[in-house]
Amino acid sequence: MSFTLLALSAIFLGFYVVLSRFKKQKKSFNFRVLSALVGGLLFGGIIQVVLGTDSAAGLQFSELISLFGNGYVKLLQMIVIPLVFVAMTASIMNVEGTSALSKIAPKVIGVLIFTVAISAVIGIASIYLFNIDANSLVNAMGTSTAIEARSDSLLSTQELMSNNTFTSLVLSIIPTNIFEMLTGAERTSTLSTVLFGMFLGFSILQVKKRKPEKVQSFVDFINAAKEVVLSMVREILKLTPYGVFALMTKFMMSNDLFALSEMGRFVIASYAAIAAMFIVHLVLVGLFGLSPKTFAKKSWPVLVFGFGSRSSMAAIPLNVETQTQRLGVDEETANMSATFGTSIGQNGCAGIYPAMLAIMAAQVMGIPIDLSFVLQLIAVIAIASFGIAGVGGGATFAAVAVLTIMGLDITIVAILVSIEALIDMARTALNISGSMLSGVLTAKTNGSLNTEQYKAQALSNTTNGEIPA
Template sequence: MSITFIILSALFLGFYAMLSRFKKQRKSFNFRVLSALVGGLMFGGAIQLTLGFNNEMLTGFTELISVFGKGYIKLLQMIVIPLVFVAMISAIMNVDGGGALSKIAPKVLATLIFTVAISAVVGVAAVYIFGIDANALVTTVGSNSDIHMREHSLASTQTSMESLGLSGLFLSIIPGNIFDMLTGSERTSTLSTVLFGMFLGYSILQVKKRRPEKVQNFIDFINAAKEVVLSMVREILKLTPYGVFALMTSFMMTNDLFALAEMGRFLLASYAAIFVMYAIHLIMVAVFGLSPIQFAQKTWPVLVFGFGSRSSMAAIPLNVQTQTERLGVDEETANMSATFGTSIGQNGCAGIYPAMLAIMAAQVMGMPIDLSFMLQLVAVIAIASFGIAGVGGGATFAAVAVLTIMGLDITVVAILVSIEALIDMARTALNISGSMLSGVITSKQNKTLDVDAYNGEQTGEAEAIV
């Protein structure tokens, strides 16, 4: 056991002790998560600047912190499918009348698709405003062996998607086996779970109308199951500051900071597009007569969580609780927008990123980028945004899907491997903002929004975590 491992481990565990002390001092959950995020970035960056990139002395320490970081992500993944399943059934079956599907779902979906189309336009604009030259990028970093390995992997994904086609993409959402669906083994498992949960909830509603006594026990079971699952979620979320610190430390240690500078313009363009799209979210809130300042202030803790975890699905509990307790959204709409937003119309992963890569791929192939190309690209992105997994890496799948449908080369996707994770953090935060926006707008349109709660002062945390 090397002295380097001992020192780094002591510092790492020392920060964990400080986070625990923050909790005892009753520091807010948001404060602890943000402290962990900033601390992890600084600690990991300091390690790389001091010991270099891929130093063999760091192998043992990297394995140690991966237990904390990856273990936390595995716990989140473990609970996602049960949470989505019971939340969606509960949201539908507890509605008085059958209005959830007809009044809520179409408006949530319309908002998500509309915003992802706008985000595609923003992504295209960012490429031209920042003058990104894909040919120069390919020439500069195209010989890296890691890139070639990823390109080979993506090529096999592209081949399978070409054989699947658009019809196959839609049909894959319908689960052929609900038990296989509940394992979460497919990229569309979350959306399939939402679909089945909605269908089951609607069926329960029909039985309630005819023979309510026959289904009451099952309704009680689902409501009880939801409370138990939410209790499990709260216990896992208590570990968030510790998981975020490990993830950020690992990220800064394992990504070559000096190599990132080669792609700095694309990185800057991506973040600029994400911030512009977030500003559009706030404008849309104002258009519907609500305060964008209140929306920003009350949603930012969830965005910080998404930034650190890189998972829209992991943020579902905080997403729903923020909508219902801080923004005044009714529970049915909040559940639907939060779950739909993990797989449909993700503004960052399914909108901005694929649009930017499509333009760059067209540049490399020498294809004319005219109005017809642009309109086709926006339409394809809106359609292909269905079924994008709400975890780290979903944007890559979305980009491959769009480029495959457009008949473009996927080399540029592989080239951006070194900065994928760094962009993904901000993309995830934007995805979550889009899902909460769809909930607020839908609730406002349906006149179910508690405007007093929306405009009221914040009262405590966005979650019951202490």
């Protein structure tokens, strides 16, 4: 083992010690996550400048810290399907009657689809406002081995999608084997789990009306399972600062800074579009007679957590807790909006990003971008937003799906994968904001929103985005 590798490892572990001390000093969870984020970007950037991307010590160190970064991501992926299953089943079965269910679900989905369509429009506009020239970007990046490898991988995914008809895609959401579905092996596993959880929860509701004593033990089991899974999620989330530091360090040291600078304008355009969509969320809150400032202030800790973790699914517990304890949303609506928002109508990953890439791909291919093209693109994005998993990499899949349906080349997706993590943080925060917005607006229109709690200044212990014990 070289001295350089030992030195890098010592510094890396030293920062972990600092993060641990921050926790003992009662520093907020969000402070620790942001510290890890900034520290990782700086540490990785310094390594990249000093050692480059191809040094032996750098490659060995990158492989070593993958154990921490990728291990954290794997833990999040491990808990996704169980969390979605118990959260959806419990949220449906605990609704007071099927009439209440029919008032909640359509509105939640409606808000998500409406906002993802708006986000697509904003994504399209950002390309022109920032004068993004896809041809110049493609020429500047060239056709490196890494880009060609990513293109080949994405082409296989595109080929698989292109062989499916709309009917087969819809049918693929219906699970034929629930045990295989629970493994998360298929790309539609998340939406299939949502669907099965809805059916199971609805069936429990029906039995509760006829023979409540027969189903009570099963209801207790589901509620207990939900508590156990949420406890697992909380334990995993406590590792977030450490996982974020490893992921950001590897991201910066593995990417050429010149290449990142070439895509700087796209990054800025993406963040501007995301910021604009946040403003749209606040405007919608105001249009429904609620304070945008209150919504922003109370949702902020959850958004910061999503920014650091890059997983809207991991944020489900904090999302629900914030909606119910701070925003005055009833538990049924909060559970449903938080869960639906992880796989339907994600404003950032399934709206803004695919829209921007579709326009860029059309530019490269010389396709006229007229009103007909734009309207078709918005409709495709709204439909394709069903089933996009709320974990890292969902935006890439959404982009490939949209470009495939539109008949566009996916090379631009392969080029931009290198900056995926940098943009995905803000996209995830926007996804979470969209799900919380759907919960608040649904509760408001259904008359179930506790407006006094929404207006209250006294904040619960979720103020700092802490992970409950």
